[in-house]
Amino acid sequence: MDLLWSEGRLLVAGPDTRPYVPEGPPRSWTGVRFFPGTAPSLLGVPAHELRDLRVDLADLWPAARVRRLGDRVESAHDAATALEDIALDRAARATAPDPLLHRLVRRLDEGCPVSATAAELGVGTRTLHRRCLVAFGYGPKTLARILRLQRALALARAGTPYAESALRAGYADQSHLSREVRELTGMPLGELLGGG
Structure with missing residues (x-):
């Protein structure tokens, strides 16, 4: 989830489960991306209520x-520093996010399967799913897909060949990574990474 500034407006970008392409003419955007699971406690809104949405911050907080x-x-x-300061000020006053969720993100980001992660954390898969909806806006399997994609893209951006990036991130092969990139971002892998 992100706190965004564009053309005099503060907006919140909720968690996306599909590609999002802004409408209208190109605009300048500045934003702060929250660590997975932290935005709901800072914004005071469960993540699933903002899934696939862009809303004015004034719809969530008092307009004044x-x-x-x-x-x-x-x-x-x-503007970026100002947004970061706003987020840090809010974080200092908000209740701390559920520590279990930080461990969940870490384990899923390491490639641990959802069922094994739930068992390791000592929670049932249904309980984990409910907690994930509030914190992330979607279930743990979708979170794991997004984290795996981020791992693969980070490797590719660092110069690792696409096929090796795919395997190291946990994909069956490069075509599996390519399909996932297109499904989650709406763009081909090479175009997303600026190579085509």
Whole structure:
């Protein structure tokens, strides 16, 4: 999930389960991406309520407060730093995210299967699914897919050949990675990585 600034507006990008392409003419965007599972406690809204949505922050928080924050970003020398400061200020006042979720993200990011991760964490798969909906906006299997894709893209961006990136991230082969990239991002692998 992201806190975004564009053309004088503060927006929240909820968790996506499909590609998102902004409509209208190109715009300048600045944003802060929250660590998986942390945004709901900072924003005060379960992630599943924002799944596949872009909403004005004023729809979630009092309008006067959002106006003050918008003025703060607008007058800042660097909008990205101002957004980060806003997120850090909010984090200092919010309740800490569920520590189990941080361990879940770490284990899934290491490629551990969902069922093994649930057993390791001492929770049932249904309980884990419910907690994931609140924290991430989707279930643990979707989270695992997204984390695996991020691992593969990081490897490819670092210069690892696509086929090796796919295997090291946990895909069967490069074509499996390519299908997943297209399904989750709406773009071919080479285009997403700027190579084609």
